Amino acid sequence: MNDPHLWWYISRASAMIAWALMTASVLWGILLxxxxxxxVDNPAWLQDLHGYxxxxxxxxxxxxxxxxxxxxxxxxxAAEVLVPxxxxxxxxxxxxxxxxxxxxxxxxxxxxxxxxxxxxxxKGLHYASYAALLxxxxxxxxxxxxxxxxxxxxxxxxxxxIAAVAVTLRIIAGKRGSRSATRTDADPAxxxxxxxxxxxxxxxxxxxxxxVVGIRLERPDWGVLPVWQPGSHITLHLPNGLQKQYSxxxxxxxxxxxxxxxxxxxxxxxxSTWIHENLVPGMSLAVSGPTNHFGLEPAADYLFIAGGIGxxxxxxxxxxLPAGRDWRLVYVGRSRQAMAFVxxxxxxxxERVIVHARDENVGGLDLDAVLGGPxxxxxxxxxxGPESLMDAVAARVPAERLHLExxxxxARAARPAAPIQVLCRKSRLEFTVAADExxxxxxxxxxxxxxxxxxxxxxxxxxxxxxxxxxxxxxSVLDDAEKNSLGVMxxxxxxxxxxxxxLNI
Ligand code: FES
Numbered sequence: 001m002n003d004p005h006l007w008w009y010i011s012r013a014s015a016m017i018a019w020a021l022m023t024a025s026v027l028w029g030i031l032l033x034x035x036x037x038x039x040v041d042n043p044a045w046l047q048d049l050h051g052y053x054x055x056x057x058x059x060x061x062x063x064x065x066x067x068x069x070x071x072x073x074x075x076x077x078a079a080e081v082l083v084p085x086x087x088x089x090x091x092x093x094x095x096x097x098x099x100x101x102x103x104x105x106x107x108x109x110x111x112x113x114x115x116x117x118x119x120x121x122x123k124g125l126h127y128a129s130y131a132a133l134l135x136x137x138x139x140x141x142x143x144x145x146x147x148x149x150x151x152x153x154x155x156x157x158x159x160x161x162i163a164a165v166a167v168t169l170r171i172i173a174g175k176r177g178s179r180s181a182t183r184t185d186a187d188p189a190x191x192x193x194x195x196x197x198x199x200x201x202x203x204x205x206x207x208x209x210x211x212v213v214g215i216r217l218e219r220p221d222w223g224v225l226p227v228w229q230p231g232s233h234i235t236l237h238l239p240n241g242l243q244k245q246y247s248x249x250x251x252x253x254x255x256x257x258x259x260x261x262x263x264x265x266x267x268x269x270x271x272s273t274w275i276h277e278n279l280v281p282g283m284s285l286a287v288s289g290p291t292n293h294f295g296l297e298p299a300a301d302y303l304f305i306a307g308g309i310g311x312x313x314x315x316x317x318x319x320x321l322p323a324g325r326d327w328r329l330v331y332v333g334r335s336r337q338a339m340a341f342v343x344x345x346x347x348x349x350x351e352r353v354i355v356h357a358r359d360e361n362v363g364g365l366d367l368d369a370v371l372g373g374p375x376x377x378x379x380x381x382x383x384x385g386p387e388s389l390m391d392a393v394a395a396r397v398p399a400e401r402l403h404l405e406x407x408x409x410x411a412r413a414a415r416p417a418a419p420i421q422v423l424c425r426k427s428r429l430e431f432t433v434a435a436d437e438x439x440x441x442x443x444x445x446x447x448x449x450x451x452x453x454x455x456x457x458x459x460x461x462x463x464x465x466x467x468x469x470x471x472x473x474x475x476s477v478l479d480d481a482e483k484n485s486l487g488v489m490x491x492x493x494x495x496x497x498x499x500x501x502x503l504n505i
Contacts, residue, residue, distance in 0.1 A: 016140075065082075107132065200284070205279055225255055262309075301379040308385055381397045426504065464490075
């Protein structure tokens with residue numbers, strides 16, 4: 001501490017470390033954005049490391065500036081290290097360094113406020129880190145009191161070379177990325193978009209838990225997206241021909257991005273496996289929806305029960321609840337590592353979230369204890385997760401207080417199929433659907449404008465209004481009383497109890 005040159009050493013060391021960290025952060029960011037590192041199952045630490053490098057660089061810049069003021073020989077004033085051209089010592093290179101500092105503050109600050117800023121604004125600001133690195137290179141190359149030494153020249157040359165290679169890589173990969181971001185994965189001529197579908201671009205795909213990838217989608221022109229309510233899902237039209245529904249789990253107030261999380265399932269029909277193995281940022285996907293059959297009804301008290309990936313619609317519900325509502329979440333999963341968003345939910349709502357990770361608890365969740373007690377007789381129960389969990393909850397909660405989101409169809413007993421005489425009012429079409437013919441297939445074959453997606457009676461896409469007749473509900477979308485009161489049916493699986501149906505389509 002008694003060395004009279006201590007603060008000069010600190011000033012030089014912090015400057016060099018800051019320069020090296022900035023170069024590493026920019027290089028890391030470029031490797032992430034050009035997919036060299038950024039694959040679907042990237043662990044989150046790959047992204048975090050980029051942020052930590054940039055943040056530490058900023059801390060080092062701060063130390064550099066402070067040490068310039070403390071050192072008795074350099075003796076800079078606060079104005080000289082904060083205001084461009086306030087010093088007589090190499091005014092231009094110093095000013096470039098000061099500008100780089102402000103750019104770095106803006107980049108790091110906007111990254112900390114990422115959730116509150118429009119993504120396009122953040123992206124634009126983030127590009128300023130290239131300018132900051134350029135300014136720092138000029139500043140460091142001309143300002144230091146030891147710039148003439150051999151070691152300094154070698155380090156400078158190495159850092160500038162790394163930055164030049166990284167930026168060149170970004171330019172080349174960026175051009176390739178923009179080409180691949182056109183709809184080449186699914187031949188546009190072969191798969192024209194339905195009017196209710198829109199082309200979206202994968203903005204990011206990052207691991208949010210073991211086997212779960214969080215996907216952010218945005219319009220290619222960063223346009224405004226349709227409004228959605230918590231509980232809504234969208235349909236991804238995958239290039240392999242499959243259509244898969246995923247609950248939106250982001251912020252409904254964000255009108256430019258849709259967030260979903262996809263669990264890779266062993267019994268995947270090809271949807272989640274395809275997504276985990278092929279989906280990368282920059283890729284185009286046709287998306288339809290949002291559709292909502294799991295809406296949050298106004299209530300004073302809520303009990304949310306989520307199992308595994310069933311947390312996705314529940315997360316959106318919790319985060320949009322108005323203040324003053326009472327609620328609890330019971331979140332069940334195999335292990336904390338496999339439970340998406342668990343750490344965030346526990347940190348944000350420590351008093352309200354009960355986590356039941358099976359590897360930490362002996363025995364299963366005691367649902368009777370969770371659902372029992374007079375205090376719970378008035379709560380609205382929202383449950384999403386494995387069928388066994390939803391069936392167990394359904395067996396304990398009256399239907400009028402229970403809301404389920406199913407992703408696997410419930411096995412429902414159907415009567416022996418009989419022919420149906422169908423009249424489509426708006427289309428002015430009348431035809432007979434044979435006993436062995438699917439009602440949705442028949443509507444499509446006759447040119448009735450109707451959309452199907454899951455074709456299993458779970459997504460609600462094929463909803464049609466019934467003007468006359470009695471449908472035989474065989475779907476799992478809403479409970480039958482609700483469908484009858486709304487006057488709707490889902491013809492992908494449902495049929496008719498009456499010999500004829502008049503549909504308002
Ligand atoms: S197509 Fe999904 S419910 Fe009919």
